[in-house]
Amino acid sequence: MLILILLPAAFLLPPGAVAGEIIDGCEAQPHSRPYMAYLDIQSRDKRSCCGGFLVSENFMLPAAHCNGDKIIVILGAHNITKNELSRQVIPVRRPYPNQDYDKEAPHNNDIILLQLERKARLNGYVGLIPLPVAHQRMHPGTVCSIAGWGSTSAHNILNSNTLREADVVVMQDAACPRNPGGIYRDYNPSTMMCVGDPEKGKSSFKGDSGGPLVCQQTAQGIVSWGSKVGTPPAVYTRVSTFIPWIRKTMRMLQP
Numbered sequence: 001m002l003i004l005i006l007l008p009a010a011f012l013l014p015p016g017a018v019a020g021e022i023i024d025g026c027e028a029q030p031h032s033r034p035y036m037a038y039l040d041i042q043s044r045d046k047r048s049c050c051g052g053f054l055v056s057e058n059f060m061l062p063a064a065h066c067n068g069d070k071i072i073v074i075l076g077a078h079n080i081t082k083n084e085l086s087r088q089v090i091p092v093r094r095p096y097p098n099q100d101y102d103k104e105a106p107h108n109n110d111i112i113l114l115q116l117e118r119k120a121r122l123n124g125y126v127g128l129i130p131l132p133v134a135h136q137r138m139h140p141g142t143v144c145s146i147a148g149w150g151s152t153s154a155h156n157i158l159n160s161n162t163l164r165e166a167d168v169v170v171m172q173d174a175a176c177p178r179n180p181g182g183i184y185r186d187y188n189p190s191t192m193m194c195v196g197d198p199e200k201g202k203s204s205f206k207g208d209s210g211g212p213l214v215c216q217q218t219a220q221g222i223v224s225w226g227s228k229v230g231t232p233p234a235v236y237t238r239v240s241t242f243i244p245w246i247r248k249t250m251r252m253l254q255p
């Protein structure tokens, strides 16, 4: 009896299999988001991909659940199956997950700094996205955008060849209700953002994980997790909360 009662509350979405494709978006204008990166992630037992974004010449800031044994970063890409001359392919030197990230509870503090093996060359195809001011909060109703190479519908397990994008709306925290046993029970308004109007249907999904939520030209969020079928709202890591940690870690690594 006890097991039957506890099971629904203990059920966690598998990490990596959450938040991963742009649902109901459009193909992005090629190279209109030069900060976007495609991460090719190899782990002992599987190969997967994530989105990411460049915050300095040698640092990416994806979701911590995108970490693996070996990560290759592809910058300047649009159609991932093509051999594009605009690309810079750079391996990750070292991952620096947030100290409060826990693989056993991957919804919380889902943020990681990836130091690249070498600096990216900034040009028309590869560029940086500014970070928000520490602890800045976006008002509910703010229209932001997301982009990714993830799957394009909950029925389509294949990822998209080309970068796709969609507009999404910042919701009130109450739109991700923390009911015990509910989808959003792990929602934490101080470290997460609730984004995507359920009436509109646009959302991030499998494969978009790690990509940025862009509001007012800054990376306010990171695609983190959501419902298994991709219905909005989805949950994003609240970047502004982690600015002191990001600045401190980057300063320590490049004095």
Ligand SMILES: *[C@@H]1O[C@H](CO)[C@@H](O)[C@H](O)[C@H]1NC(C)=O
Residues within 6 Å of the ligand: 079, 080, 081, 082, 161, 162
């Ligand atoms: C991506 O590139 C491949 C190989 O060149 C091509 O077959 C495919 O049609 C392209 N996809 C899109 C959406 O343009």
